[in-house]
Amino acid sequence: EADIYQTPRYLVIGTGKKITLECSQTMGHDKMYWYQQDPGMELHLIHYSYGVNSTEKGDLSSESTVSRIRTEHFPLTLESARPSHTSQYLCASRGALGQGMNTEAFFGQGTRLTVV
Amino acid sequence: RKEVEQDPGPFNVPEGATVAFNCTYSNSASQSFFWYRQDCRKEPKLLMSVYSSGNEDGRFTAQLNRASQYISLLIRDSKLSDSATYLCAVRLMDTGRRALTFGSGTRLQVQP
Numbered sequence: 001e002a003d004i005y006q007t008p009r010y011l012v013i014g015t016g017k018k019i020t021l022e023c024s025q026t027m028g029h030d031k032m033y034w035y036q037q038d039p040g041m042e043l044h045l046i047h048y049s050y051g052v053n054s055t056e057k058g059d060l061s062s063e064s065t066v067s068r069i070r071t072e073h074f075p076l077t078l079e080s081a082r083p084s085h086t087s088q089y090l091c092a093s094r095g096a097l098g099q100g101m102n103t104e105a106f107f108g109q110g111t112r113l114t115v116v
Numbered sequence: 117r118k119e120v121e122q123d124p125g126p127f128n129v130p131e132g133a134t135v136a137f138n139c140t141y142s143n144s145a146s147q148s149f150f151w152y153r154q155d156c157r158k159e160p161k162l163l164m165s166v167y168s169s170g171n172e173d174g175r176f177t178a179q180l181n182r183a184s185q186y187i188s189l190l191i192r193d194s195k196l197s198d199s200a201t202y203l204c205a206v207r208l209m210d211t212g213r214r215a216l217t218f219g220s221g222t223r224l225q226v227q228p
Contacts, residue, residue, distance in 0.1 A: 033215050042220035043160070043203070058215065090159055092216075104150055105205075105216050107159035 003027050006091050006108035013081055013115055021076045021111045023091030032074040033105065035090045036060060043090065049074055081115040088112050117142055118219075120206050125223035133194045137222045139204030140186040148207035149180055151189045153200045154221065160203055163189075194226045 004025040013019055025032070030051045035043040035058075045058030049068040063085070064078050074093075078085055090110045095103035122139045129135050141149075149166035164171065166178040166187050177190040187204055201221040208217070 031215075035218075043218040045215050045217070048215050059217075104162045104165060107161070110159050112157075 004091065004093050004106050004108045006089075006111050008111060009109060010112050011114070013113070015080075015082055015115055017081050019078050019081055019113070021089055021091075021113070023074045023076070023108055024072050025074075025093040025106075025108075026072060027093060027106070028071065029093035029095060029106075030071065031094045032068065033092045033094075034058070034064075034066060034074070034076050035092065036062065037088045037090060037110075039088075047076065081113075083115045086114050119143060119217050120204060120219040122202075122204055122219035122222050125201070125221070126225050127222065128225045128227060129194055130227055131194055131196060133226075134190065134192050135194055135224060136191075137189045137202055137204075137224075138186055139188070139219050140184075141206045142185070143206075143208055144182075144185060146185075146206045146208055149178075149187050150205040150207075150216065151176075151178055151187075152203040152205055152218075154203055155200050160218075163202070191224075194224075196226050196228060199224055199226045 007022045032049045034047040036046050037043045044060035046060050046062040047066040049055045055066050064076050066076050088110050091108040092105040094105045120141050151163040152160040153163045154160040166180050170179040175192045179188045201223045203221045204219045205216040
């Protein structure tokens, strides 16, 4: 089983609120990712990180921001939530330093966000 | 054109059937390939990596065809519990970020 955790699992929040989705992993993985997935649709990469103090935007434009101050922690923040942000957000991590290139990504259970 | 494309679903098959999924990728620099399984409203979980020589894990066989740029997943003797969405994932080694790019998934429904 993967040791990667997301909180909260479900969040219903009003428009304009600031929210932070938490993601933590205890596997010592240097690479972490945030994907967004609408029901029945594909996963889209919105942010990724190679390691501490390294963050980059992914393929899908997102109004969210991320930070990587500690290896194990990769929170995602929305400064002002809107209904268009309603989606499932999945965090993933991969490969500790020194591991091979073919290492798979492990996913957290996801946060299902609804902005009303 | 999408970077990773999969067979459209859903596939409705009877128990015991053999079913095959294909997935094509557009970037020839792709180096790592995976099949993930995603149950409804759950996170994707790795089913198997795909190696150049092809690989098998019980009832599941994965193959890679670099010349035609596709990977396949074969499921033999389908079980009801195999019902899920199967996602193929590809990693490009030349981008530096090494994130997985996913296909949109193929839904499998195994019927009694």
